[in-house]
Amino acid sequence: MDSNRLKLLEKRYWAGESSLDEEHELKEAVRNDADGVSFELVSLFQEIAQNKDQILDADFDSDFWQKANNEKGKGGARIFTLSLFMRYAAVGIILFGITFALWNIVLKDEPVEAIAQTEMTTGDTYNDPQVAFEETKRALLFASEKLNKGKEPIKEIKRFYNAKVSIAGMQTDSMNTKKKTK
Amino acid sequence: MKTRNIISLLSVLLLSISVLQAQDAIDKYFEKYADNPEFTSIIVSSKMFELFANVQVDSPENSDFKDAIKGLKGIKILAYDQSESPNIQLTDFKSAIKKIGPEYEVLMSIDDKDEKVRFYILESGDIIKELFMVVGGNGNLFLMSLVGDIDLEKMSSLSKKMNIGGMNYLENLDEKGKTK
Structure with missing residues (x-):
């Protein structure tokens, strides 16, 4: 290939004016070690060719987030949103x-x-702790007796339930005995 | 995470406020009737309860009682007997229980021919912090608020252990605790 043409193409390439065909032409020249191509362009094309096949591996994301999180704690101005x-x-x-x-x-x-x-x-009614103690005792006994009075029907229900359960148990026992004697 | 912590903190604060507001159901009645000479009012404060530790106990019954009231912080009683002032209708059982806030839970309800009894409790977690008792009938009205850590089992066992009758409490109340 004409070295003057290659120099012109390279000049256009660095200026960002080259077309895709012209770039392709330059890549071919670099691959064939043609004269007229600068060392910088050769290095650049070689590097592009090397990195072309690189892919992100599975650890990329985790590495990235680890680095990002480490950076977070280093401070910096907090944006007041x-x-x-x-x-x-x-x-x-x-x-x-x-x-x-x-x-x-x-x-x-x-x-x-x-x-x-x-x-x-709203202070104390009694000044003497002994009197207050006796009065408190009487008041709490009154409350206690009322509480127990309220509990009485519950006890009755419980007693009735227990009696019912024991009668049902006795009936089952007698039925079992009858079956055995037969 | 920070927001969650703030929300938890605020919830605790709001809960404490509601408990503070709810304390002492009887206070509403005290504000209204404590100075009324028709009512008998009795207050035993937390300070007095502390002094009970120094009270000499001469019987095992009193010793049991001392044990039962551990954790209690105060009693307020408000009562009136309609028969003493038949012309004045101050308040009755029905209107008394209407004033009780929704934070109080009905523990027990006894409806007799002559008497109606309601027990209300105010809980904080699993602990009963207030027992509020309303007794009404035959022209009597009796309100009692018991504040502190209340053990209902101990309370109900009191009258079983002690032979001193508490049922005539209302009859003797007028002479002992009349407001001046």
């Missing part, structure tokens, strides 16, 4: 709501004096 802002705003609103609710529960719009007064009026 709208969704992030909305998330912070939502948390802020909820915390404000909780604070407001707690404030209302604890203080209930009452001034400090009123709270102190309530504390006094």
